[in-house]
Amino acid sequence: xxxxxxxxxxxxxxxxxxxxxxxxxxxxxxxxxxxxxxxxxxxx
Amino acid sequence: xxxxxxxxxxxxxxxxxxxxxxxxxxxxxxxxxxxxxxxxxxxxxxxxxxxxxxxxxxxxxxxxxxxxxxxxxxxxxxxxxxxxxxxxxxxxxxxxxxxxxxxxxxxxxxxxxxxxxxxxxxxxxxxxxxxxxxxxxxxxxxxxxxxxxxxxxxxxxxxxxxxxxxxxxxxxxxxxxxxxxxxxxxxxxxxxxxxxxxxxxxxxxxxxxxxxxxxxxxxxxxxxxxxxxxxxxxxxxxxxxx
Numbered sequence: 001x002x003x004x005x006x007x008x009x010x011x012x013x014x015x016x017x018x019x020x021x022x023x024x025x026x027x028x029x030x031x032x033x034x035x036x037x038x039x040x041x042x043x044x
Numbered sequence: 045x046x047x048x049x050x051x052x053x054x055x056x057x058x059x060x061x062x063x064x065x066x067x068x069x070x071x072x073x074x075x076x077x078x079x080x081x082x083x084x085x086x087x088x089x090x091x092x093x094x095x096x097x098x099x100x101x102x103x104x105x106x107x108x109x110x111x112x113x114x115x116x117x118x119x120x121x122x123x124x125x126x127x128x129x130x131x132x133x134x135x136x137x138x139x140x141x142x143x144x145x146x147x148x149x150x151x152x153x154x155x156x157x158x159x160x161x162x163x164x165x166x167x168x169x170x171x172x173x174x175x176x177x178x179x180x181x182x183x184x185x186x187x188x189x190x191x192x193x194x195x196x197x198x199x200x201x202x203x204x205x206x207x208x209x210x211x212x213x214x215x216x217x218x219x220x221x222x223x224x225x226x227x228x229x230x231x232x233x234x235x236x237x238x239x240x241x242x243x244x245x246x247x248x249x250x251x252x253x254x255x256x257x258x259x260x261x262x263x264x265x266x267x268x269x270x271x272x273x274x275x276x277x278x279x280x281x282x283x284x285x286x
Contacts, residue, residue: 024059
């Protein structure tokens, strides 16, 4: 428990970094999917 | 702008910038007299809570930018009657709402630690609540109309009219009334924070945060408007095929 109370700020930082990583990956995948979809619509 | 936002270098710069802002904003120590490059100064009235500046201020700033862009595209729609402009305006409002909600949540967390509870009906909190209601009504308006052109015209007019209240609610009312938020009329402690209380590296991280959030907004805006346009085109094609 001491570890968590002494390093609370860094634990928050890691959680925020993981959340940011998740948001970024989601947007990157969405961007790629939209690009592919647009290409497919144009081809048809 | 579309091509820049979709490029790999744009996304890489955004990822690195935001990661740097998170690491510096949360991880760098706040000390009474900063001597090292990575130390932030102690700001009376804010103390450790000052870290939230890097996330709270850009959120509320981007909400204003998003509503401004929505108004510009609403005017463009009324002038040229292109549905694409309405899609851009509506996507910007959706993002504006997301950033207003983020600013409210981060502000409430800040308020809990700085003032003792999550909500005080301080002029700043009241004004953001009024903005949420005003722009929330636009979603109800849009969902009530089926005809695309009518929906776009009415929401463009509504959007232009309500944007007149934004500078009043964000920049004027909280500054002329007494309140708890930094920058209020009776504030003798911490505001204005950015220009006078931050040291060089804190200002640098703050401006980098503004840039990173703006880049994130631009990317999300282009993605949102693009998906709306594709959905509209697919529906139109389906309608003609039937």
